[in-house]
Amino acid sequence: MMQRRIAKSELDVMEVLWVRPGLAASAVHSALPEGDARSLQTVKTLLSRLVEKGALRSEPDGRRFLYHPLITRDEYTASATRRFSERLFGGRAAPIVAHLAKGDGLSDTDIAELEAIIRELKGDD
Template sequence: MSMLPTISEAEYEVMKIIWSNEPISTNEVVDKLLESSSWTPKTIQTLLSRLVKKGVLDYTKNSRIFVYTSLIKQEDYVEKESKSFLNKFYNGAINSMLVNFIESNKLTNDEIHELKKMLDERLDKGGK
């Protein structure tokens, strides 16, 4: 994974729309974000421009329509942010994070059972 730029929470919301729908036009991005946010179309266009400048998005221009595609994979970005979160708050130790979540009742019983199921499946596959 190469160096990935840092993006803001607002930019990440735009990226989630793009990752789910790419290639996608400016108007389509705006329409989808207007359903879930109170941002103006101008704000959304500004966020798209920032993401292009950061090297996260690319676009092609078809007539007067801009069509966006991502230059980074969602999985790569989420992995980078997860590692950053772990390092920042838990010195890179996932077990410390899990203990914190479990002991502070931030995980429901259903979430704990799902986590146990995932861990059991991982063990059945042989680790790593």
């Protein structure tokens, strides 16, 4: 289980490995978005940190290591959302939605999706 939070720079590496698990550091580096100026050594440092945090496992493959996520993107998203909600909104969902709605952050599609989720939760489908 992951012990510490994932930093933004580490999350970029995790995004690559969630899509293509089992890559070596050089392949992770190559798969980062075009224009990402991080060096291969920086990527190796980020991978090591993620292994220490329990977010990745490394598997020897000759002289290199292959990296595999130990947490799913959904698990990370749920954990990060929970921390965000607790820190800013006392763990309540309604104030988050209200905040988004007041800031014009909800499109008609978002509202329709929220209505469908509420109907499903209430058993009204």
